[in-house]
Amino acid sequence: xxxxxxxxxxxxxxxxxxxxxxxxxxxxxxxxxxxxxxxxxxxxxxxxxxxxxxxxxxxxxxxxxxxxxxxxxxxxxxxxxxxxxxxxxxxxxxxxxxxxxxxxxxxxxxxxxxxxxxxxxxxxxxxxxxxxxxxxxxxxxxxxxxxxxxxxxxxxxxx
Numbered sequence: 838x839x840x841x842x843x844x845x846x847x848x849x850x851x852x853x854x855x856x857x858x859x860x861x862x863x864x865x866x867x868x869x870x871x872x873x874x875x876x877x878x879x880x881x882x883x884x885x886x887x888x889x890x891x892x893x894x895x896x897x898x899x900x901x902x903x904x905x906x907x908x909x910x911x912x913x914x915x916x917x918x919x920x921x922x923x924x925x926x927x928x929x930x931x932x933x934x935x936x937x938x939x940x941x942x943x944x945x946x947x948x949x950x951x952x953x954x955x956x957x958x959x960x961x962x963x964x965x966x967x968x969x970x971x972x973x974x975x976x977x978x979x980x981x982x983x984x985x986x987x988x989x990x991x992x993x994x995x996x
Contacts, residue, residue: 852984853918859978860915863970868912872905879904914964916951916978918985925953927964934961936990942983944968944976951979953986 879901883894910928917924922935934955941954942963950967952960966982968975 852988853981855985856917856919857981857985858915858917858965859982860965861967861969861971861975863974864967865912867970868908872908875904875908876901914950914967916963916965916982918982920989922989923953923982923986925961925963925965927962932961936986939986939990942979942986944979951975951982 876898879897883889883897886894889897913926913928915926917926922933923939925932925934934953938956939953940956943952943954943960944950944966949969950965951963953963954960963982966975966978
């Protein structure tokens with residue numbers, strides 16, 4: 838029995854092993870930490886301010902939870918690549934693409950995140966790779982995703 842049947846295939850040199858998840862980890866950590874801190878501070882204020890009515894205390898806590906929810910939503914974006922394709926999770930949407938659908942991976946200077954040029958002629962923002970706080974990591978992630986798309990994809994620009 839060949840070794841390739843029992844062991845997972847090794848990725849070509851320079852490519853990450855699949856599946857791989859790209860996400861703005863530092864941004865996510867800042868957003869979620871800020872959200873937890875806001876909930877804690879507003880809850881503490883609600884409990885410590887004796888002059889507040891029960892309804893006002895609940896509104897303080899609810900406001901903290903609402904802010905946390907918004908910050909958690911902002912921390913949601915990611916790009917997951919696996920052998921069959923790529924899943925792009927943005928703020929409120931999730932889209933699954935086969936590798937053949939991804940013609941090009943772009944991260945130009947000044948872009949807020951990666952854009953995927955698709956075989957149907959459209960472009961899809963992939964907010965999971967963004968150069969905000971960690972520019973070098975975003976550039977490396979964009980290069981890795983580009984290499985994966987070129988290796989696994991069958992689509993060609995201009996076809």
